[in-house]
Amino acid sequence: MNQQALSAFLWSVADLLRGDYKQSDYGKVILPFTVLRRLDCVLAGTKPAVLAEHKAKTAQGLNPDPFLLRVAGQSFFNVSPLDLKTLMGDQDHIRENLFGYLGGFSAAVRDIFERFEFATQIERLAKANLLYQVTERFTQVDLHPDAVSNHQMGLVFEELIRKFAELSNETAGEHFTPREVIRLMVSLLFIEDDDILSKPGVVRTIYDPTAGTGGMLSIAGEYIDEHNPKARLTVFGQELNAESYAICKADMLIKGQDVSKIVFGNTLADDGHPAERFDYMLSNPPFGVEWKKVEKEVRREHETQGFNGRFGPGLPRVSDGSMLFLLHLISKMRPLVEGGSRFGIVLNGSPLFTGGAGSGESEIRRHVLENDLLEAIIGLPTDMFYNTGISTYVWIVSNKKPAHRKGKVQLIDATGFWQKMRKSLGAKRKELSDDHITEVTRLFGDFLEAEKDGRPISRIFKNTEFGYRTITVERPLRDEAGRVVLGQKGKQKGKKQPDSSLRDTENVQLTEDVEAYFKREVLPHVPDAWIDHDKTKVGYEIPFNRHFYVFQPPRSLEEIDAELKQVTDRITAMIKGLSA
Template sequence: MANHQEHSNFIWQIADLLRGPYRPPQYERVMLPMTVLRRFDCVLQSTKESVLAKYETYHERFDGEALDAMLNKISGQQFHNHSPLNFEKLRGAPNSIAKDLVSYINGFSANVRRIFEYFEFEKEIEKMDEANILYLVVTRFSIVDLHPGHVSNIEMGLLFENLIRRFNELANETAGDHFTPREVIRLMIDLLFMHDDALLTKPGTVRRMLDPTCGTGGMLAEAQRYIKDHHPQAKLYAYGQDYNKRAFATAASDMLIKEVSHNGMGENIKYGDSLSNDLKDGDQFPNATFDYLIANPPFGVDWKKQQKEIIREHEKLGFAGRFGAGLPRVNDGALLFLQHMISKFEPVDEANQRYGSRLAVVFSGSPLFTGGAGSGESNIRKWIIENDWLEAVVALPEQMFYNTGIGTYIWIVTNRKKPWRQGKIQLFDARETYVPMRRSLGNKRRKIGDKNEGEPDQIGSIVREYERFQTSTVSKIFDKEDFGYTRVTVERPLRLRYQMTYDDKARFLDACPWLLDDIQEIDKKLGREPQFDWNAVEESIRRLLKNRGSKWKATEWKLFRDVFTTKDPAAEAVRKGKNEFEPDADLRDFENIPLKQDIDGYFAREVYPHVPDAWMDRTKDKVGYEINFNRYFFKYEPPKELSVIDDKLKKAEEQILKLLKEVVR
């Protein structure tokens, strides 16, 4: 019996028939739906005649969901096909292959038809028919034996995942699609389940997992494999959502291929945008909370299209909705996905067998530190950290992903930390834990070693060091307050020099001609020489106006000061009260004081000892949180000796001269 790898290789060879009409990154448009179609054909083979007989008897009396449910019961699957056609009959009619294949697909139950609609497979059928390769492709697939008696559900799941991975890697190499490397998924899964052996070994245990950006379903598939390998007595119901049609269709197919059981036997992969189309309790998912959540949201993607709905939810519902903590800048929606996932957390209520949730998500570095105190990003971090949900951040090597070479980080977030982790956050530096790839795939040139693929057990090494929860060269433990700071406003007094000039006088009177007599009197009283104490000048003018019986509006006073004064560091500070000074907005500064140091007695003089007149305006304080990973793992390397640098420069000069001589020749 051929294993899944041999079947995968055989199907991969069929893709050569597409060369010409399709470019290699486009092969998956045909090969994945054809593999699904052939598997379903083989699965339904033994019950085909019974389904057809039942259909002939009842299709005029029943339709829609009622008919589907009746025929699914006969097929013994979550789907059926009531078309008289199959792959064998399709192969026997080359002249009508396109029409027959469409008719055959339309004979499936609604859930399968919907998958092929999202695959947009009719377009591909028409394209292959015009290129005269459709019959060849169908014929080659008809000899691939994917019957459950020869290829089990587990083997078929592995085969399909293998094809998904290979086609995705091919697409990522050239098209830059977003696909999570398998070893990153395995590391995330290991970190997600590492503390739950006691929970998962209980007989009859059922857990639920959600991936709100599931793509082709790779993370959900890997999680289910982990449970089967490590805790076969437990069940993991997997749920996902994605807005990419082909990715959704692939993930939904994968679940049907494996005959994954789930609550209510409904469809567990949904099409739609998680941010603007939240599938809540009472909609399509069985309920609104999950035991585990996992995701790799797209890096640096804006949320302009969803902006209207998200802002409305934030302002109208606050913390009763998903985005109460804040909204990040519109050019990066990563922290929106994180809030969405946290909103799906299961509350901790062990008396009623509710054990809380764990979450693993991959982000770029931006969500760790972007945005100052008071910004949406900082407020979201503050909310997560102050609630003690952030368990750890793991830094991955660069050049790990197909579509980007930037540094990436796994966040582990949970509302059920172990007692020894409560109030603590672990930072783990795995940036140097990798093996170089023999052949790069797009931007991916490195991978974390996986013992399952004959490589060093780097995944296991990271997990074991992480679980030890001790300080080392790659692991550091912090109090959650260590990442918080108070953004304090530091003010310096406004200093104004007064002087009335002919031009300024004319400019003021152009705006306020009715004040001519008062201005003439002020000019006569104070003269044209510069004066360096605005406090004394203002007092003199107010006394003069009072004696004249003149009352100026606030706007007129403001215009007068704006026109006749200039900032001058040699002038006296402008007083706002007996012991207060008016601040100079141009000299305003900000100081970030770590929360642990922000105590009574920490004055501006300690921050600005060279500026004796500075003061902190604590009425404007804002608390912020950021995680500057490099700060905690920075390794100082002393500069090289000058002789070494000189030697390198000399060799470079010699090489340049040599090249110049060759050009001259």
């Protein structure tokens, strides 16, 4: 069954719920039942052997769990004699039997259904006399991995979540990232390590602090499997949304991952992996979402732990917490002596330039650039994400830059790399093709400046080119007679006093000498000015679009005049026609 047909079948369950459930609540039934059927199908082939092993080991007084996992061939099992199809044989006791079947799962699976609050929906369906019909509908579809691959299943979950989010006016994009954007990020993440990752038996870790339904972790795993089936990628994650967490955990269970490494909770307020450092990381934190709910915890960590904590460099304004995730990922990088790290994070335009010198945002950028952590920023087309049409950027950050990248940052303008989708999905109207992903990855891998159709698409800068000093320019305070006022006491005695109403600031690039700039740009206009060096601040910004701006000369006056004459002639002819 293809993905569209499967999504349509699962969506058809909504016909049974209509009237007893609001549209916005359909997902509370369909999502957990889809997960249950998937797990049910996965365990079907080993069910008799698991039951026999459970009986034997229990009779011997042994803990059966490790034996059951081996017999099941999975990282989970079910010891109930029931499954979804046998439940159909006793319509009168469907509620009790379904609870019994769920209770037979191993602890990790029971946690998944608790996150879904599935027990509440079972009771609600039973009272509405719908439980048997809904369960029966799900037994009609084969969700075994042989019939529906893990990749397909992930797409199905995302399609369902998107539909449910639209019905309840929620933002589906908070739960997942378009698959082709993840493929691009994964390609950028791994391209410089292809030699290492191709070695047999290599083991690496990957982490997503905003895991959603697990799409980023899954695609990273698929990439490694394709390039080196003998390599092993251990996944870690954390997710705040209960439904997304449950789906992610179920997906990882079926793929044989250790689901204890997928943690529920708010990453910023309570780091679920405090002692861990990772080889690779990926994240698409929510855009423009305020962090007021966790402000107390974040500020406490910033103030009490400083650079020993996650948020030492600075804090962004409360209205947008995405740069906190950038700092969080930096804190999770494996030290260079242990192999180092690389990560990719999706951010909107704000982290590139918001905040002047000395602000939290500028200090975060300063920390990233002065520690030579930023490898590249890739500008993506607009209308790429499900819940927003704004410009987005992929930052590639690493503490193990190859020698030719040291001290430099590559900017890639991929805003023109897209194809129109046959059908829009929410705000998403554009997508990256495989060729687009290959081309952007090649631009990154080549680390060269490049043009396309006469426009720059790849540029390379020194880190210092993004830095500047904000200097404070003072002018003297004068009394009513126009005389310069001098200080009378202490360190200011005999010194010219500044007039705060005439105070101004200038931004001077780090690559330029401040005194030379001041003599050239300021003194010719205000000869009595001076710089208060005590007030100088260093700032950093990355004016991405400015670096790719191509000047379009205005049209000639002759061309404009000719066009105006055409318009006026047409208007004159229309007036004559009306008066005739």
